[in-house]
Amino acid sequence: MAWGKKIAINTGGGDAPGLNAVIEAVVMASSKLGWEVYGIKNGYGGLLNTNDIVRLTPEVVRGISNLGGTILGTTNKGNPFQMPITNLAGETEIRDVSDRVVENFKRLGFDCLIAVGGDGSLKIAYDFYKKGMPVVGVPKTIDNDLGGTVITFGFDTAVSIATEAIDRLHSTARSHDRVMVVEVMGRHAGWIALNSGLSGGADVILIPEIPFDIEKVCSHIMENELHGRHYGIVVAGEGATPVGGKELAKGTGEAGRQELLLGGIGEYVAKEIAKRTGKDTRSLVLGHLQRGGSPTTFDRLVSLRFGAAAVRMVEKQNFGIMVALDPPEVKGVPLEEVIGKIRKVPLTSDSIQTARDMGICLGD
Numbered sequence: 001m002a003w004g005k006k007i008a009i010n011t012g013g014g015d016a017p018g019l020n021a022v023i024e025a026v027v028m029a030s031s032k033l034g035w036e037v038y039g040i041k042n043g044y045g046g047l048l049n050t051n052d053i054v055r056l057t058p059e060v061v062r063g064i065s066n067l068g069g070t071i072l073g074t075t076n077k078g079n080p081f082q083m084p085i086t087n088l089a090g091e092t093e094i095r096d097v098s099d100r101v102v103e104n105f106k107r108l109g110f111d112c113l114i115a116v117g118g119d120g121s122l123k124i125a126y127d128f129y130k131k132g133m134p135v136v137g138v139p140k141t142i143d144n145d146l147g148g149t150v151i152t153f154g155f156d157t158a159v160s161i162a163t164e165a166i167d168r169l170h171s172t173a174r175s176h177d178r179v180m181v182v183e184v185m186g187r188h189a190g191w192i193a194l195n196s197g198l199s200g201g202a203d204v205i206l207i208p209e210i211p212f213d214i215e216k217v218c219s220h221i222m223e224n225e226l227h228g229r230h231y232g233i234v235v236a237g238e239g240a241t242p243v244g245g246k247e248l249a250k251g252t253g254e255a256g257r258q259e260l261l262l263g264g265i266g267e268y269v270a271k272e273i274a275k276r277t278g279k280d281t282r283s284l285v286l287g288h289l290q291r292g293g294s295p296t297t298f299d300r301l302v303s304l305r306f307g308a309a310a311v312r313m314v315e316k317q318n319f320g321i322m323v324a325l326d327p328p329e330v331k332g333v334p335l336e337e338v339i340g341k342i343r344k345v346p347l348t349s350d351s352i353q354t355a356r357d358m359g360i361c362l363g364d
Contacts, residue, residue, distance in 0.1 A: 008112070009114040012120075017158075026308075041053065066300065080096070118152075122139070122339060126339050136319060136323065166182060185238055190345045193207050194237075203360065207239075211242060214273075217363050222277055318332055322338055
């Protein structure tokens, strides 16, 4: 059987605008080669419960590029290498059921898995590659924090949504002489906060890469008062931390996933500003609004390019790689070189320098 005759594709981790565009490109490009494509529903769930596998034809996927979410469903709770299983006593145990996934993959005659996801999902895909499963990864995360690629799809849409929210907050903040603190996603990287804050005309931008001094933040806001600006906009990435402090979290992930569920920095900063300046201050968490809705033109284009490139990689039997944007080309980079390597905002980046040149406070 020729490689690529029967392709599986799944989407894992948090949803992001552009997932459906990747699916459409994979199906259309595969169909042109005479290959069949099957969608694995809910991450790897469809390879554990094979009833959750669907045939994807051009008729099924044509025109879904503009849709948000994913027609295959997704989950960030289904790592087959660390699967929470409830036993007869009602206790939760962590088990490795990856062998069953590999067995079903082979039994169903799949030639390759195209795994679409962020760092966690691609780590799982790489682990399956090491178990002998042919894998091609496609980078997805609104946080834009994956190494090996200049950008991930979903990021541009998230920044656009955050920027629009900031634009709207200017008018209400100005009307009430109020400071508005906007908390945005991004986890341990400040890409969303920096890009949306810069584009939205924020007074203060707080990112994980630069621990902030709350006194300097407050001084900047009061300095604006002296120049007749009686309101302020503060954009805080969810992973931002005060000098000498730690990330704020709402809790931890479920069994088998130990990462922190970040959140609360916006409320903390708002309370400190109100206490130290006397200004009427409010906080707003954009949260999952940044994930929803139709992808921007840029995200659609990147997603389509990634999906088509993934099929080309399969055709060349180039496995264990992730497709990546290296302008102007889309290329393949080894998964082992990108797994676990968070791509943070360089402190020497032009965007940070631009913010400083424009008088925006970065908390340092």
